[in-house]
Amino acid sequence: MALLAGTLSKYSGKQKKKHGEHTHTMRTMVNGFYVIMDRFVRPSPELCQPQPDIAIREINPEHIKKIEKAPIKLEFLPKIPDGIHHAIAIGFPTKLKDKKQESEVFHRISMPHVSIVAKLSNGKPTQRFNMFSELKEDPAVLDFSGVSGGPIYWSTGDEFGIIGITYESVAGTRLFGPKSIQISGELATPEIIEKWIQDYHDKVT
DSSP: OOEEEEEEGGGGEEEETTTHHHHHHHEOOOTTEEEESSOOOOOOOOSSOOOOOOEEEEEEEHHHHHHOOOOOOOOGGGGTTOOOOEEEEOOOOOOGEEEEEEESEEEEEEOOOEEEEETTTTOOOOEEEEEEESSSSSOOOOOOOOOOEEEEEOOSSSSEEEEEEEEEEEEEEETEEEEEEEEEEEEEOOHHHHHHHHHHHHHHH
């Protein structure tokens, strides 16, 4: 069994509740049209912290293969080292998505991804965190809408691992102008994700 996670903005909510939680659906478009139904659950908040803007559920590994994806195996990821200063957010900005008509019946959708490197505002995070950088030039992509729900990685050049999930991203800020970027992330270390998995099973079983 694998686990699927992302921000709530990536899912369409239904007007009903199940086990005290809103249910959601998610669509995947690779090699056909697939819908992942219901059983999405929000993890419980840590003490004195807001509830994570995350929806998770179990997913059949065969589905992952069907849509040509590979899961991240948490047990093989190294621990986040001390002294990291930057992180990399990955996502698919809506403005870069393009639809090309292939024939009278079919069309092809392209979804280029971006890698956004920014400084961790307070070093190695212990809770929700921000990434911010001032740039010498305007960012190549001026609208990061659609990046939410994507992973945030740390890297030393030799090792890498997951550190969070984007819940808000902005190209250009009021204070620093267009030559700046800001990413807000839910802390999602392997240890925290394992807690979410246990919390999920506690709620649905």
